[in-house]
Amino acid sequence: MTIRLILRKKEFELEGKSVQVKQAYELLNLSPEAHLMVRNGELLNENDWLRDGDEVKIVAVISGGAAGEEKGRAE
Numbered sequence: 001m002t003i004r005l006i007l008r009k010k011e012f013e014l015e016g017k018s019v020q021v022k023q024a025y026e027l028l029n030l031s032p033e034a035h036l037m038v039r040n041g042e043l044l045n046e047n048d049w050l051r052d053g054d055e056v057k058i059v060a061v062i063s064g065g066a067a068g069e070e071k072g073r074a075e
Helices: 020-026
Strands: 004-008 010-015 018-019 034-039 042-044 049-051 055-061
Touching: 018 020, 020 034, 020 049
Parallel strands: 004 055
Antiparallel strands: 004 010, 018 049, 034 042, 034 055
16 A cells, blocks of 8 residues: 545655655655645644555645735724
């Protein structure tokens, strides 16, 4: 079996019995600052281990907003 990683509509497979999350980011050339890994609804950190048979969703982190604009502020 393999470890299956899903990013948007792309699927990646890692061979092996286990790999650490931070190693998976490196193997996929992804930045941990810009992506999150989720397994069974649980957010994983870089020190967690992915195991044979795991299916993990990779979520791109999006941030932003209008610069200098504060909602609800009275002038």
